[in-house]
Amino acid sequence: MTRQKVKMAYIENESSRKATYKKRKNGILKKANELATLCGVPVGVIIDSAYDLSPEVWPSREEMDKVVSQWQRLPVMDRTKKMLNQQSYLQQRISKETETCKKLTKENKELEMKEVMFDCLSGKTSPSRIEISDLRGCGNVIEQYLKNLKRRIEILSKNDGASSSSVHAAATTSAAMPIVEMGSSSTAFSDMIRQQQIQSNMNQTVRGLDLNQQQW
Amino acid sequence: MMRKNKGRQKIKMAKMKNESNLQVTFSKRKSGLFKKASELCTLCGTEIVVIVFSPGRKVFSFGHPNVDVVIDRFLNINPRHPHQNINLQLNEARQNYVVQDLNDHLAQVTEQLEVEKKRNEDLKQKRKDDKRSKNWWEDPVEGFNLRQLTEFKSGLKILKKKVTTEASKYLQATGHNFYFGSSSNAGFGTFDDDEGNNNSDLDLFNHRRLVGMKTFSCNHQNMIIPHPSTTPYGNAVIERFAPEHNQNKNQYCLKQERCECDHQPDPPPHFRHHYY
Numbered sequence A: 001m002t003r004q005k006v007k008m009a010y011i012e013n014e015s016s017r018k019a020t021y022k023k024r025k026n027g028i029l030k031k032a033n034e035l036a037t038l039c040g041v042p043v044g045v046i047i048d049s050a051y052d053l054s055p056e057v058w059p060s061r062e063e064m065d066k067v068v069s070q071w072q073r074l075p076v077m078d079r080t081k082k083m084l085n086q087q088s089y090l091q092q093r094i095s096k097e098t099e100t101c102k103k104l105t106k107e108n109k110e111l112e113m114k115e116v117m118f119d120c121l122s123g124k125t126s127p128s129r130i131e132i133s134d135l136r137g138c139g140n141v142i143e144q145y146l147k148n149l150k151r152r153i154e155i156l157s158k159n160d161g162a163s164s165s166s167v168h169a170a171a172t173t174s175a176a177m178p179i180v181e182m183g184s185s186s187t188a189f190s191d192m193i194r195q196q197q198i199q200s201n202m203n204q205t206v207r208g209l210d211l212n213q214q215q216w
Numbered sequence B: 001m002m003r004k005n006k007g008r009q010k011i012k013m014a015k016m017k018n019e020s021n022l023q024v025t026f027s028k029r030k031s032g033l034f035k036k037a038s039e040l041c042t043l044c045g046t047e048i049v050v051i052v053f054s055p056g057r058k059v060f061s062f063g064h065p066n067v068d069v070v071i072d073r074f075l076n077i078n079p080r081h082p083h084q085n086i087n088l089q090l091n092e093a094r095q096n097y098v099v100q101d102l103n104d105h106l107a108q109v110t111e112q113l114e115v116e117k118k119r120n121e122d123l124k125q126k127r128k129d130d131k132r133s134k135n136w137w138e139d140p141v142e143g144f145n146l147r148q149l150t151e152f153k154s155g156l157k158i159l160k161k162k163v164t165t166e167a168s169k170y171l172q173a174t175g176h177n178f179y180f181g182s183s184s185n186a187g188f189g190t191f192d193d194d195e196g197n198n199n200s201d202l203d204l205f206n207h208r209r210l211v212g213m214k215t216f217s218c219n220h221q222n223m224i225i226p227h228p229s230t231t232p233y234g235n236a237v238i239e240r241f242a243p244e245h246n247q248n249k250n251q252y253c254l255k256q257e258r259c260e261c262d263h264q265p266d267p268p269p270h271f272r273h274h275y276y
Helices: A014-039 A061-073 A076-081 A086-121 A132-159 A161-173 A188-199 B019-044 B067-074 B086-129 B146-174 B200-215 B235-241
Strands: A043-048 A056-058 B047-053 B059-064
Touching: A014 A043, A014 A056, A014 B019, A014 B047, A043 A061, A043 B067, A056 A061, A061 B047, A061 B067, A076 B059, A086 A132, A086 B019, A086 B086, A086 B146, A132 B146, B019 B047, B019 B059, B019 B086, B047 B067, B059 B067
Parallel strands: none
Antiparallel strands: A043 A056, A043 B047, B047 B059
16 A cells, blocks of 8 residues: 555545545544544544435444434533534644644754854854854854853852852853854864863762753 | 654554543544544545544534534435525535635645654754764753853853854844844843843844834845745744835835835845755
8 A cells, every 4th residue: 555645635536536535434434433442432423425325324323313412412502612614623733733833943943053052162163154044043042051051050059059169260261262263273162171171070970860861 | 762652553442441541542533533534525525524522521523514514414404415506505615715725725834844843853863963073061051060061151151242243243234124023032132141231232233123223214225035945934034034025015215216226135145954
């Protein structure tokens, strides 16, 4: 069974349409059955087409009668609250998917900007080469990061009051950051930090988290 | 390799035991059933009604052309295909056009969504694969000690200044309306540093923006109007860079009056990501 993408439009070809109708009708009834069985709920389906002499009713006329009676016993408001037709259904789906798409686009942009930020820090690129359209996004990501860093520093400083003096020491040594030089040695920043890391006390516990699994 | 879910597994055709799983299944399968019903109507033009009661005894229904009409016919209130008057037929035809439009729109959005999903996967995979250039600051912030945090912070602040400078350079060079406002954040140029001071030179953007609105009536000069095929974000980007594309149609061009401006936009910016 080849999986081909079907265009969601009325099938002009008569025989194609008929064949599709048969297959899909059976598919729907099967799915309806599974739903009813797995969840133990009343389900009723009526399919009326030009290809059948009488409408297809599932599970059976009697069962459908029961479903309809149950349906009619409900107040009109309850019935219509979740009632859909093609229009309302499609509109609903469009808005849901548009929403998801927007969120994803935003997330993707942020991920991309993060890469740009990292590339700048490691000297692979520099702010002058950032696309103009990306400058704002990049700025935002940097800002977010800074906020987070600030928060973390606060937390750690609270817990670790004694090392507050080392904060100042670190700050002054970092004053002349290599990334200020445009296009200078790309690894200058990283080397400097690595050096300092090696020199600093390795006893200081880096929170034992599995860093690879942490998502920023 | 971490999987998001267990994958396709054979399930027993009997009422599910786990209450919450049942709820989830109901929700998903109901959604799938409605989707299939909608597709059937679209593809084959049949009439259909699906009524489903939830475990909580709430009712959900889908019907084409609408639930009531089909139910009524089932109950023999309306016989099959009565003498339809012209109004009904016209109505139906109009509805079909509307539905077709919606279907097309949905197909478009779905495709876009797929593109973004793939991109998301690719970006995340790239991050994972980029082991060779893994610098310590690329790891999650939660793992940093105090010294690392401060180092990183200082480095970032410098970067921030440079990015800001770049952006302002651009503004000065072209002097056009570079709209920064958007729903997602308050404004690039107005965040403060640690001491809580509003960094005044970063207010450059807002200042420029306000000034630009009054001073530059001609927004076509040096306006970068992205070529539609290079904008991954569709209209959103166009609105950001060429707002008069959608609004301000009565803006008149100062330069045009003096026959200087020929309204040619600069060549579109080269977008880094090659998703189109």
